[in-house]
Amino acid sequence: MLGVGKDKVIMKKTIITNGQFIIWNEQHPIVNGCMVIEDNRITYIGTEAPLPLEQYDERIDGTNKLFMPGLVNTHCHAAMSLLRGYGDDLALQVWLQEKMWPMEGKFTAHDVRWGTELSILEMIKGGTTTFVDMYDHMNEVAQAVERSGMRAVLTRGVIGLCPPEVQDAKLKEAVQFARDWNGQANGRITTMMSPHAPYTCPPDYIEKIVQAAHDLNLPIHTHMSETAREVQDNVDQYGARPVEHLEKLGVFARPTLVAHAVHLTDEEISLLQKYDVRVSHNPGSNLKLASGVARVPELLKRGVKVSLGTDGAASNNNLDMFEEIRLAALIHKAVTGDPVAVPAEEAIRMGTLEGARSIWLDDVGALEAGMKADFIAIDIDQAHFFPKTNYVSHVVYSASAKDVTDVWVDGKRLVKNGECLTIDEEKVLAEAQRCFERLTSA
Numbered sequence: 278m279l280g281v282g283k284d285k286v287i288m289k290k291t292i293i294t295n296g297q298f299i300i301w302n303e304q305h306p307i308v309n310g311c312m313v314i315e316d317n318r319i320t321y322i323g324t325e326a327p328l329p330l331e332q333y334d335e336r337i338d339g340t341n342k343l344f345m346p347g348l349v350n351t352h353c354h355a356a357m358s359l360l361r362g363y364g365d366d367l368a369l370q371v372w373l374q375e376k377m378w379p380m381e382g383k384f385t386a387h388d389v390r391w392g393t394e395l396s397i398l399e400m401i402k403g404g405t406t407t408f409v410d411m412y413d414h415m416n417e418v419a420q421a422v423e424r425s426g427m428r429a430v431l432t433r434g435v436i437g438l439c440p441p442e443v444q445d446a447k448l449k450e451a452v453q454f455a456r457d458w459n460g461q462a463n464g465r466i467t468t469m470m471s472p473h474a475p476y477t478c479p480p481d482y483i484e485k486i487v488q489a490a491h492d493l494n495l496p497i498h499t500h501m502s503e504t505a506r507e508v509q510d511n512v513d514q515y516g517a518r519p520v521e522h523l524e525k526l527g528v529f530a531r532p533t534l535v536a537h538a539v540h541l542t543d544e545e546i547s548l549l550q551k552y553d554v555r556v557s558h559n560p561g562s563n564l565k566l567a568s569g570v571a572r573v574p575e576l577l578k579r580g581v582k583v584s585l586g587t588d589g590a591a592s593n594n595n596l597d598m599f600e601e602i603r604l605a606a607l608i609h610k611a612v613t614g615d616p617v618a619v620p621a622e623e624a625i626r627m628g629t630l631e632g633a634r635s636i637w638l639d640d641v642g643a644l645e646a647g648m649k650a651d652f653i654a655i656d657i658d659q660a661h662f663f664p665k666t667n668y669v670s671h672v673v674y675s676a677s678a679k680d681v682t683d684v685w686v687d688g689k690r691l692v693k694n695g696e697c698l699t700i701d702e703e704k705v706l707a708e709a710q711r712c713f714e715r716l717t718s719a
């Protein structure tokens with residue numbers, strides 16, 4: 278907004294000219310032309326400028342740039358970037374129990390702040406405009422998101438392997454956080470409730486968390502069916518596989534986003550479809566932790582909403598959503614023997630539009646009049662984007678985070694010519710390094 282005139286609010290009008298824009302039209306996915314942004318919304322996209330150029334407050338030349346919706350990372354633990362490279366080449370349970378949890382036990386709010394800032398910096402510069410974060414010390418995460426200008430869906434993850442009074446305190450904190458931050462940062466932050474996983478939360482605790490989600494009218498986010506061992510342990514302990522177990526506990530009566538969902542039967546896929554449960558597919562993390570390959574083509578065929586996540590940087594080991602898009606497009610071809618198991622356009626939608634819809638954000642994820650202005654620019658004047666033909670293919674099979682030059686969230690420019698305008702990069706790198714050294718010194 279520019280200011281308030283005599284009779285009306287004056288909106289800042291920006292036009293981007295001479296650009297290539299990815300839109301969600303299967304026949305014509307590229308518009309060669311202009312996009313207009315007024316305040317925080319896209320108001321026009323088309324071949325010709327709607328007004329003479331001098332009538333815009335800001336004119337941006339989009340020559341040699343490809344514009345697309347910002348990437349949406351639907352599962353992350355941002356502060357875990359402090360543990361990048363700490364505990365590689367291990368299976369999930371060993372990785373968690375012997376490496377992550379002992380180190381996370383030492384994390385202070387200060388560590389979470391700088392680990393999160395490090396991840397936010399990496400994500401924004403790499404074209405991610407929205408992320409889901411499940412962690413502890415979430416006030417630090419929310420404040421970092423607010424300062425950065427990013428959009429995020431945040432949730433205090435709770436692990437219930439502790440005495441009842443500690444469980445209660447954690448749940449109280451999760452409720453307070455969800456209540457305090459839902460809708461904050463000009464609507465850029467929303468919240469959810471999160472039992473960490475069926476194997477870390479006893480059934481009665483999950484029921485309490487579900488009740489809290491009902492009371493707050495919020496969705497639920499949890500890890501589910503990530504490894505074969507987790508599924509077998511669930512059967513041994515509770516007599517049901519995780520999907521049926523969570524259904525019985527009432528989780529799916531709330532809007533739900535599950536991370537991983539690698540090991541599913543046909544019946545479980547039917548249940549996820551029946552309850553409109555959304556799946557965050559994390560191919561990089563699943564490969565690295567040797568968890569397996571999710572049945573994404575079957576989920577998509579059954580109409581389940583599938584989006585993409587990086588998981589934390591300790592199991593990935595970067596937060597480059599272009600990599601997840603490419604992995605999603607590639608690994609299901611190899612596993613099924615079907616080259617169109619996840620076609621290129623489907624993969625890019627999973628990383629953008631489907632991501633937004635999976636976290637109940639209806640007005641981001643598309644370059645379309647009326648949508649919030651969350652979008653990115655890629656430098657296509659580079660060898661790996663030639664010949665200038667199929668840019669959807671080039672983004673999926675050839676692009677990486679390093680190609681992103683500019684990023685806007687909610688109409689505000691956060692990255693300009695590769696430089697993040699809202700974060701002191703040097704300070705974040707130095708502070709994160711200091712946190713890591715302190716954590717590993719004792």
Ligand SMILES: CSC[C@H]1O[C@@H](n2cnc3c(O)ncnc32)[C@H](O)[C@@H]1O
Binds near residue numbers: 413473588
């Ligand atoms: C309670 S805060 C989040 C908690 O989740 C742990 N975590 C990170 N990655 C994974 C994963 O792939 N599966 C299960 N749990 C994961 C993280 O270490 C935190 O303790």
Ligand SMILES: [Zn+2]
Binds near residue numbers: 536589
């Ligand atoms: Zn996770």
